[in-house]
Structure formats: structure tokens, C-alpha cells
Amino acid sequence: MRIRNPNTIRPSEITDESVYFNRRRFLQAAGFTALGAVAAASAKLWAAPGRELASFDLLRKSALSTGEAANSWEDITTYNNFYEFGTGKDEPHRYAKDFQPHPWEVEVAGECDKPGTYSYEDMVGPHTPEERIYRLRCVEAWSMVIPWVGISLADMLKRFAPNSRAKFVKFTTLHDPARMPGQRWPLLQWPYVEGLRIDEAMHPLTIMALGLYGKELPNQNGAPLRLVVPWKYGFKSIKSIVRIEFTETQPVSAWEQAAPHEYGFYANVNPNVDHPRWSQARERRIGADVFAPKVPTLMFNGYAEQVAGLYAGMDLAKNY
Amino acid sequence: MSSARLRVLKAMLFVACLMPFVGMVLAVFGRLGLSLGANPVEELIHENGEWGLRFLLITLAVTPLRRITGLLWLVRLRRMLGLFAFFYLVMHFLSYAVIDQRLAPGPIIEDVFERPFITLGMTGLLLLVPLALTSTDGMMRRLGKRWQTLHRLIYPVAILGVWHFWWQVKQDIREPLLYAAILALLLGYRVWFGNRKRRSQGSRSATSPDPMAGMVRAPGFRRR
Secondary structure, eight states, X not given: OEEOOTTSOOGGGSOOHHHHHTHHHHHHHTTOOOSSBOHHHHHHHHOOSSXXXXXXXXXXXXXXXXOSOOOOHHHHHHSOOOGGGXXXXXXXXXXXXXXXXXXXXXXXXXSBSXXXXXXXXXXXXTSOOEEEXXXXXXXXXXXXXXXXXXXXXXXXXXXXOBOTTOOEEXXXXXXXXXXXXGGGSOSSOSSOEEEEEHHHHTSTTOEEEEEETTEEOOGGGTSSOEEEOTTBOGGGSOOSEEEEEEESSOOOOHHHHHOTTTOOSSOBOOTTSOBTTBOOSEEEETTSOTXXXXXXXXXXXXXXXXXXXXXXXXXXXXXX | OOHHHHHHHHHHHHHHHHHHHHHHXXXXXXXXXXXXXXXXXXXXXXXXXXXXXXXXXXXXXXXXXXXXXXXXXXXXGHHHHHHHHHXXXXXXXXXXXXXXSTTOHHHHHHHHHXXXXXXXXXXXXXXXXXXXXXXXXXXXXXXXXXXXXXXXXXXXXXXXHHHHHHHHSSSOXXXXXXXXXXXXXXXXXXXXXXXXXHHHHHTTOOSOSOTTXXXXXXXXXXXX
């Protein structure tokens, strides 16, 4: 149990969904028609503890979004697994408060024609962010629905011109124990590393997320750049990315390294393959009533139609 | 300590021991600014489990504390502390079985037999049941010397509890490690004390360093 932090956003302060979806009209009415971030002016509306989060205006909607109701801002930003800021679910939002994700640079390396160090603006600038409302299924058997703001990872990666030897993409989180206090304990082998097969990385569902609920990503959700791969367990969606490397060999992800018998490279959501210590057949939807039942977990988190083809002929019990 | 003062002390202790439960009930209904967070079911399970474990350790701390401080009346609080451990662990199980699993027999049986950490926890809880049932004055009298032998089950129960916690955490074992360290200290003290007693008895020292030794075994040692 915890005492509610008076600085956190109360439900009454959260923008109502209808208002949220009408924010375009609101912003236009208020005289803000500029594309991109309108930080200062909307600071009051979007105020969050620690850092002011800029808003994205005129977000394109996506046919890939789910129609399910999104979780509240409070649920999404106070119940996080981000061990770099503490292992308790409520620790990231408390300990990431003073993290400053700007300026930010990403090193692009490996099997591509345009390696180099790119600023956040270089990474994001050429793209038009859109809203992607996705289910997120944690390996711990809970789930949420999150309205991400993101750009197609394929569009982003293609700019670096990966070559024919680029079979995998390896992502690395910032390693800076001074700014990420959780890294002072050797809980995982820091920095956190994740990887995707190139076809998974290039899949239209895979996005580089920049924000949620029309705002910049809060620190605890992986500011300023995080991966979102909605058919895989949440830990694949690596946060605060500082390095992208195209590799010929399969990278070893952080959880695979920590407990290979429990976490595999693929980590596709699969109700038929249990975690050795708990069942994956059902999940608890965060935000539901205390007494609400768990809901059945869907193959590939409900995205089977789009992604099952990627794994044709593979034994998913072995390649978990 | 007079029995009147002890009664007051016990009443105060009872209220204090109930506080975590009161807090949880208030949090379920979102009162007094208390909250169970985004995943209330998980929070209820964890909170009750941790309090159960804490009360097990507190119960196990009574005897060492009594020997070290010489405050004999401490032992008369032990039953309540042990029963609170049982209470929170039953709530822990009920939160899991009723709220989380909705009493679905299939998944519960599967968990108990196929998930080692749940097997450990379930075993510990079942071993605690006979201790709760025999915690009355009547049962103490009736069982006599066997009562204490039976109640030594609290040692394996506490070990199973910490082990269950340890195997449940995903990666960060710092908290179960702390519980394990405290338990090791409490059990270690008993081993050390037992050895010392045996040695001193071996060297013909008739006086036991434990003023309560012998008394615990005597049925009906409690004043009415």
C-alpha cells in the first residue's frame, strides 16, 4: 500500500477523454495552430510534476489503433517497470522526476550506410508523429491500453540505409547511474539492451514512441525515445534509447541475459507458453475494478493477424 | 506486570496489529487519501503476504527478546502475534484465491502443484493451520509437552515463507534477502542459545540461564 503522493495528478485533473480527443479544436480555438510542440502555452493544461511536457498538435490517427478504451494518464505514468529508476512499480515516477532527457543523442552504428550520432531533432524531425493506441501486455500478466505518439520504426531505420548484412537491430538504453539511480545496483547487466529481428523492426506495427496522450513521453515511460512492439511482452519495448546498431548476429537482450530460462529473445505474447513461475493464459487489465476478473490473453497480444506470418514454421514454445 | 496492565497492553497491541488491515480496507475504498495504486489486486496480495511474514518474524523475535531483556511477560503477547501472522497469511491466500483467481479450481490447483513458489507458500500456510487451531489455553493444557514440539513448526513455516517470497520476485531480491537475514538471526540465536545451554548443563551448572525454561513446558503456567 502506498500513501498517495500529493504531487501526482488526481483523476479530477486528468483531461477527460472527450476533451482529449477534442484537443485539436481546443488548441485551434485557443489560437495555436502551429505544428509540433506548444510547450509553454499548454504547460498549465498538461502540467506534470518535475518537467513540463510539450504537446503534439494535429496528430494523425492510425488504422492500426485499437478501439479499446485507453488507461488513465495516472495509471500509465505511475505504474511502470523501469528498473533504471527503481524496481517498485511506483518508483520510476518518483525517481525519474528530475531526469532531463534533452538534449539527447542517438548513436547509429553497425551494418548501415549512414551511421553517426544523431540529435533527437535529427532522429524525429523528418517524420510526422501519429497516434497509435496499442494494448501493452507485461510479462508479469497485467496489461494496459496506451495512446502512444510515435513514428514508424521502419521509416526511421530506412533513413540510415541498413545493408544486406543487417539481420537484427540492437537497441541500448542510456547508462548513467548519476541520472538513473537504479543503475547503482547490479540488478540487471547495465545498460539495458534489447533486440529485434530486422523484419520485426520493419513491421508496420513497430513504432519509436515519442509521447503518450498527445504529450511528450514522461521520463518514467522512457523519455525521450522508446520502442513499442505491441505483440511482444512489455520488456521488449526498451526505453530511453541512446544507441541503435544493425547487426548480423542475434543480440542478447537484458532479460535473456539475466534469466535465459525465463525470458527469451522473441518474447512474443503467447497464452499457451507459461512463464516458468506463473501462467500467461490470462491477464489483469489495469484500471479495472478491484473485483473485476482477469481477461484471457490473446495470441500475439491480439495482433496475430498482422504478425503471425513472421513466425511461420517456428516452434514458439522453444523460441519463447 | 499485573494482569490488569497486561490486559490493557494486549488491547493496545491488538489495535496496533490490526492497523495494516484497516489501512488496506480504507485503501480499497479510497478513503483518507490511501490508495492501492494501479494494480489493487496485486497490491492486496503483496501487502497481506508481507505483513504475514513480518508477524511471523515478530513472533519469532519474542523468545530471544524475552531472554535478552528478562521481560517475562513478553511471552504472553506471543499468541496474539502468531495469530495475526496467521490472519494476514489467510488474507494473503484469500486475496489470491478469491479476488485474483475467483476461486477457479483449475488454475489454483495448477498453481499450487506446478509453480514451485506457490507450492512453498501453500505448504507453509497449511502447516500454520494446526498451530492456529491449538493456540487456545485448553489445547495447550491438553497437549502438554507435545504442544511445544508441535509449535516448533513455526520454524519451517517461516523458512517456507521467506523462500516463497524469494522465488516470487522477478529479479530484485533485496527485500527477500532482508527477511532471510532477519530470520537467520532469529533462528541462529536459538541454535547458539541451545548450544550454550547444553554446554553449561554439561559443565554441571545447574542454574539455567533461561528463567522461563521449564515453565514453558508446564501446562497451565499462564495465570488462569
